[in-house]
Amino acid sequence: MPRKPRLAVFKFASCDGCQLSLLDAEDELLAICDRVEIAHFAEASSDLQPGPYDVALVEGSITTHEDAERIKRVRADSKFLMTIGACATAGGIQSLRNWGQIDEWVGSVYPSPEFIRTLATSTAIADHVLVDFALHGCPINHHQLVDILVALAEGRQPRVPSHSVCLDCKHRGTVCSVVARGIPCLGPVTQSGCGAICPAYDRGCYGCFGPSQPANTTSLVSQFRSHGHQTEKLVPLLRSFNAAAPEFQRASEQLVILGTSSEGCRS
Amino acid sequence: METPISPLFIPKPHLQLLLDELRRRKYSVVGPTIDQDAIVYGDIHSVEQLPQGWTDEQAPGHYRLKRREDESWFGYVVGPHSWKKYLFPPKTTLLSAEKTESGWQFIPRSADTTKFALLGVRACELAAMRIQDQVFLDGPYQDPLYRERREQLFIIAVNCTQAASTCFCTSMKTGPRCEKGFDLALTEIDSGFLCEVGSERGREVLDAFISSARRASEGSSNDANSTNENVTSLPILDATPEQLRSAETARQQAVDQITKHMETSDLPGLLLSNLDHPRWKEVGERCLSCTNCTMVCPTCFCSSVTEVRDLNMDRVERERTWDSCFNPDFSYLGGSLVRNDTASRYRQWLTHKLDSWHAQFGTSGCVGCGRCITWCPVGIDITEEVAAIREGTLP
Amino acid sequence: MTATRPTLHENPWYTHTVRITDLIDETEGVATYHLKFTDGDAATAYEFIPGQFNMLYLPGVGESAISMSGDPARKNGWIHTVRVAGNVTKTLARLRRGDTLGLRGPFGTGWPVADLVGTDVVIVAGGLGMAPLRPLVYHLMNHREQFGKIWLILGARTSDGLLYPCEYSAWQKRDLEVILTVDRATADWNGHVGVVTQLIDRLQLPRPEQTQMVTCGPEVMMKYAAMSGHRLGIDAGRIWVSMERNMQCAAGLCGHCQLGPEFICKDGPVIRYDRIRPYLFVEQL
Numbered sequence: 001m002p003r004k005p006r007l008a009v010f011k012f013a014s015c016d017g018c019q020l021s022l023l024d025a026e027d028e029l030l031a032i033c034d035r036v037e038i039a040h041f042a043e044a045s046s047d048l049q050p051g052p053y054d055v056a057l058v059e060g061s062i063t064t065h066e067d068a069e070r071i072k073r074v075r076a077d078s079k080f081l082m083t084i085g086a087c088a089t090a091g092g093i094q095s096l097r098n099w100g101q102i103d104e105w106v107g108s109v110y111p112s113p114e115f116i117r118t119l120a121t122s123t124a125i126a127d128h129v130l131v132d133f134a135l136h137g138c139p140i141n142h143h144q145l146v147d148i149l150v151a152l153a154e155g156r157q158p159r160v161p162s163h164s165v166c167l168d169c170k171h172r173g174t175v176c177s178v179v180a181r182g183i184p185c186l187g188p189v190t191q192s193g194c195g196a197i198c199p200a201y202d203r204g205c206y207g208c209f210g211p212s213q214p215a216n217t218t219s220l221v222s223q224f225r226s227h228g229h230q231t232e233k234l235v236p237l238l239r240s241f242n243a244a245a246p247e248f249q250r251a252s253e254q255l256v257i258l259g260t261s262s263e264g265c266r267s
Numbered sequence: 268m269e270t271p272i273s274p275l276f277i278p279k280p281h282l283q284l285l286l287d288e289l290r291r292r293k294y295s296v297v298g299p300t301i302d303q304d305a306i307v308y309g310d311i312h313s314v315e316q317l318p319q320g321w322t323d324e325q326a327p328g329h330y331r332l333k334r335r336e337d338e339s340w341f342g343y344v345v346g347p348h349s350w351k352k353y354l355f356p357p358k359t360t361l362l363s364a365e366k367t368e369s370g371w372q373f374i375p376r377s378a379d380t381t382k383f384a385l386l387g388v389r390a391c392e393l394a395a396m397r398i399q400d401q402v403f404l405d406g407p408y409q410d411p412l413y414r415e416r417r418e419q420l421f422i423i424a425v426n427c428t429q430a431a432s433t434c435f436c437t438s439m440k441t442g443p444r445c446e447k448g449f450d451l452a453l454t455e456i457d458s459g460f461l462c463e464v465g466s467e468r469g470r471e472v473l474d475a476f477i478s479s480a481r482r483a484s485e486g487s488s489n490d491a492n493s494t495n496e497n498v499t500s501l502p503i504l505d506a507t508p509e510q511l512r513s514a515e516t517a518r519q520q521a522v523d524q525i526t527k528h529m530e531t532s533d534l535p536g537l538l539l540s541n542l543d544h545p546r547w548k549e550v551g552e553r554c555l556s557c558t559n560c561t562m563v564c565p566t567c568f569c570s571s572v573t574e575v576r577d578l579n580m581d582r583v584e585r586e587r588t589w590d591s592c593f594n595p596d597f598s599y600l601g602g603s604l605v606r607n608d609t610a611s612r613y614r615q616w617l618t619h620k621l622d623s624w625h626a627q628f629g630t631s632g633c634v635g636c637g638r639c640i641t642w643c644p645v646g647i648d649i650t651e652e653v654a655a656i657r658e659g660t661l662p
Numbered sequence: 663m664t665a666t667r668p669t670l671h672e673n674p675w676y677t678h679t680v681r682i683t684d685l686i687d688e689t690e691g692v693a694t695y696h697l698k699f700t701d702g703d704a705a706t707a708y709e710f711i712p713g714q715f716n717m718l719y720l721p722g723v724g725e726s727a728i729s730m731s732g733d734p735a736r737k738n739g740w741i742h743t744v745r746v747a748g749n750v751t752k753t754l755a756r757l758r759r760g761d762t763l764g765l766r767g768p769f770g771t772g773w774p775v776a777d778l779v780g781t782d783v784v785i786v787a788g789g790l791g792m793a794p795l796r797p798l799v800y801h802l803m804n805h806r807e808q809f810g811k812i813w814l815i816l817g818a819r820t821s822d823g824l825l826y827p828c829e830y831s832a833w834q835k836r837d838l839e840v841i842l843t844v845d846r847a848t849a850d851w852n853g854h855v856g857v858v859t860q861l862i863d864r865l866q867l868p869r870p871e872q873t874q875m876v877t878c879g880p881e882v883m884m885k886y887a888a889m890s891g892h893r894l895g896i897d898a899g900r901i902w903v904s905m906e907r908n909m910q911c912a913a914g915l916c917g918h919c920q921l922g923p924e925f926i927c928k929d930g931p932v933i934r935y936d937r938i939r940p941y942l943f944v945e946q947l
């Protein structure tokens with residue numbers, strides 16, 4: 001039996017939800033502990049051992065100078081670096097600041113803004129260091145995380161399906177909300193992973209798992225516009241947890257350029 | 268029992284007795300019902316669950332449930348579901364593996380004993396079932412689950428009395444009239460259904476149903492399971508010439524409402540000889556590669572197998588799920604993807620459905636049900652795409 | 663056309679347990695596995711046509727299509743030569759003698775052994791493409807008198823990749839001309855360097871119209887080999903290629919392996935070149 005891989009979990013700007021989903025996987029957690037040595041996981045244990053690590057799970061985005069430096073050290077300490085969740089993989093909901101005036105916000109939120117030192121942007125880990133594997137989702141699907149950890153522990157190449165949410169939506173027998181109700185849904189351009197929950201509850205997909213491969217946002221957005229959906233509604237749809245994922249960012253910026261004109265433009 | 272030569276007339280409320288008869292014979296009756304703002308296929312215990320008084324409005328990328336002016340029970344066209352989900356379920360366990368002292372043991376899935384009775388199968392859907400029969404039963408290997416379910420299947424077809432703007436069964440020569448492949452076939456007219464018999468099994472069920480209807484109308488039924496309190500005392504008789512004429516008119520109405528057309532004279536051939544047509548790239552820019560068209564298509568049969576394991580790997584199940592040539596991973600080969608852009612995936616779909624299917628199975632893979640047109644989130648229309656390829660082709 | 667034999671079980675998903683009885687390292691990352699049914703009843707049926715394949719199953723990891731590489735006449739087990747590619751083959755490579763795995767098969771068409779009778783045969787193999795051709799070579803050797811001249815042109819990246827080297831002399835002795843080439847010469851190599859097509863081009867075929875070509879290797883290699891064969895006068899209807907596509911069912915039920923109108927699992931893997939040629943040259947089909 002080869003030595004158990006050493007696992008570390010690191011947090012950057014994030015809500016902890018993804019790390020917690022690992023703790024949530026109670027049933028599997030014990031079995032995982034059998035296979036990997038958890039060397040550094042602040043949420044779970046105060047015993048934080050130094051690197052090097054075989055596998056680093058990185059949650060959260062880069063929003064401060066300090067974090068921009070810290071992630072480089074994490075990378076240097078880790079053989080396999082995997083981002084978990086929308087923040088680490090695409091910048092998260094906090095990347096909305098990328099389109100705003102950070103100084104104004106800081107000024108309006110904090111009583112002493114001079115003590116706040118932050119970057120003007122929230123960026124994905126991959127914008128700073130090489131990422132070996134990206135696990136999407138806000139929050140991630142813990143079954144996928146467990147599968148990946150097991151694959152790594154067993155020396156296999158991890159893999160998650162990359163198809164659109166629509167495939168899962170159809171497996172469930174859900175009636176398409178775009179077609180039958182005219183609800184804008186990001187399912188066709190979003191990667192599977194959630195099990196297509198929202199359309200089954202009469203909601204369009206919010207894109208939590210980020211852009212699928214390919215994500216033809218141009219065609220989908222133009223269809224939504226031709227259905228009469230307003231730019232003011234569509235831009236926030238594209239700018240949520242994965243606002244700064246390239247395909248979603250491009251689409252929302254195109255929409256802004258097209259302005260508030262709600263006339264459809266069927267391609 | 269005497270064999271009815273001409274169609275029988277079944278007064279509307281009696282349909283419940285037919286459902287009861289099927290349930291008595293241990294069939295799970297499935298048919299049209301309203302759910303999630305659409306007419307879908309689900310379990311039916313009572314005729315009350317049928318979409319009485321409802322219809323659908325369809326166009327590319329568009330479906331709306333609408334109130335009808337009358338109380339028709341089958342006054343809709345085809346919806347987001349297809350019957351394939353019963354014979355070829357979206358998820359099935361194929362086998363399981365168990366680790367034992369002496370190594371891996373493989374346990375085949377146990378035979379499936381579910382008997383389905385499908386209520387409301389349209390002509391194009393009968394054709395689709397014949398096509399899936401060829402795929403799953405007529406090749407060198409049969410799919411066991413499909414075979415088990417198919418052998419037990421009871422089919423009550425319903426002739427269309429209207430068509431959607433997306434229907435083109437007339438082009439594909441699959442409808443709208445149900446001609447074969449059913450046990451019983453109904454045509455809805457004002458006060459009831461004309462019923463034709465298509466098989467021995469159909470006749471048997473019909474005869475039993477007639478007896479129970481007779482008992483019910485004589486008021487002598489004391490079958491506690493049946494929900495026939497409001498069954499009228501109307502008898503089941505041969506259809507009158509007038510009823511036959513109304514049925515014919517109703518069916519003709521569907522034919523007259525079909526406006527969509529697909530030219531098939533140069534299929535097969537047209538698409539496989541236009542593999543480098545510029546239209547593929549153009550449609551590839553509109554298509555989302557979302558898989559919806561293939562999921563709703565009643566003939567698409569593609570699937571993938573995945574491993575479902577517990578962490579200790581003492582037990583593993585092999586699960587088969589619907590897959591699609593629009594899923595990029597579908598063409599995975601040795602670390603890369605054969606069809607690596609949406610244009611090539613759209614080309615696979617269209618050439619398979621309309622062209623190479625002929626070489627594989629001797630028929631078109633499309634029955635003209637129009638589902639892929641309606642349920643494409645961006646309204647891509649298969650008939651327009653073929654026409655565009657044809658237009659750009661030098662004769 | 664080539665014949666298909668039914669699987670051992672009418673249910674194509676029926677998976678047998680097999681045990682590794684022998685394990686031979688061939689070259690870096692390539693090993694030959696001898697597998698035997700653990701179920702005595704199944705053990706009587708080790709029949710296959712050269713060119714056919716089995717699906718090997720590693721529970722929890724997945725399945726892979728792997729050709730038979732043993733002698734079809736010796737019905738005492740399954741022999742497979744496997745290269746480590748991805749997860750399934752990597753996991754397989756970690757197994758040892760005595761371990762068990764799953765197997766279903768045999769599937770697919772085989773080499774057209776009946777059509778080859780009375781003709782001269784050019785066998786062209788690239789790298790691991792030799793594995794599915796070895797059963798054919800055995801068959802030709804077992805019935806040497808039925809066939810005319812036989813050439814085996816075998817190419818690999820380096821000499822390490824030339825499979826089954828210790829058998830060449832036995833084949834030569836039975837009047838099969840073995841011609842070897844490598845893409846890149848290493849210190850130990852003093853033979854031919856270059857692609858297989860150069861060697862095909864040099865063949866002197868005494869009766870091209872009575873000659874058939876069978877080839878297995880990377881797709882580009884087979885395309886060029888077929889073109890060379892064609893130039894020598896071997897008509898496309900007498901050239902046979904063995905294709906590879908993703909396979910999930912191996913039984914014509916899952917749709918994965920389609921290439922144009924062909925299901926590589928049931929219409930192939932061995933397909934006559936004139937049938938597959940129109941689709942071989944189309945990108946991303």
Ligand SMILES: Cc1cc2nc3c(=O)[nH]c(=O)nc-3n(C[C@H](O)[C@H](O)[C@H](O)COP(=O)(O)OP(=O)(O)OC[C@H]3O[C@@H](n4cnc5c(N)ncnc54)[C@H](O)[C@@H]3O)c2cc1C
Nearest residue numbers: 596599726727728729744745747748749750751906907931
């Ligand atoms: C007819 C035939 C005969 C063959 N004979 C031999 C032989 O004799 N010897 C030999 O060594 N090889 C042979 N091969 C090739 C062999 O099947 C592949 O190299 C092998 O399947 C690789 O499996 P793997 O798990 O190691 O690799 P992987 O590339 O990991 O593939 C394993 C399976 O996982 C799935 N998969 C993995 N990643 C993805 C992804 N990103 N997207 C979608 N699906 C994915 C695929 O379904 C694939 O089948 C043959 C192939 C065919 C078709």
Ligand code: SF4
Nearest residue numbers: 166169176177185187
């Ligand atoms: S509801 Fe959304 S996810 Fe579901 S099929 Fe429609 S577009 Fe796709």
Ligand code: SF4
Nearest residue numbers: 564633634636637639
């Ligand atoms: S291709 Fe479209 S129209 Fe044809 S059968 Fe499939 S879903 Fe119906």
Ligand code: SF4
Nearest residue numbers: 567568569592616619
């Ligand atoms: S069109 Fe695509 S999904 Fe449908 S049967 Fe053909 S290959 Fe499969």
Ligand code: SF4
Nearest residue numbers: 554555557558560643
């Ligand atoms: S044709 Fe329409 S439904 Fe089909 S994959 Fe493309 S966008 Fe999706």
Ligand code: FES
Nearest residue numbers: 912914916917927
């Ligand atoms: S591998 Fe499933 S159809 Fe060929």
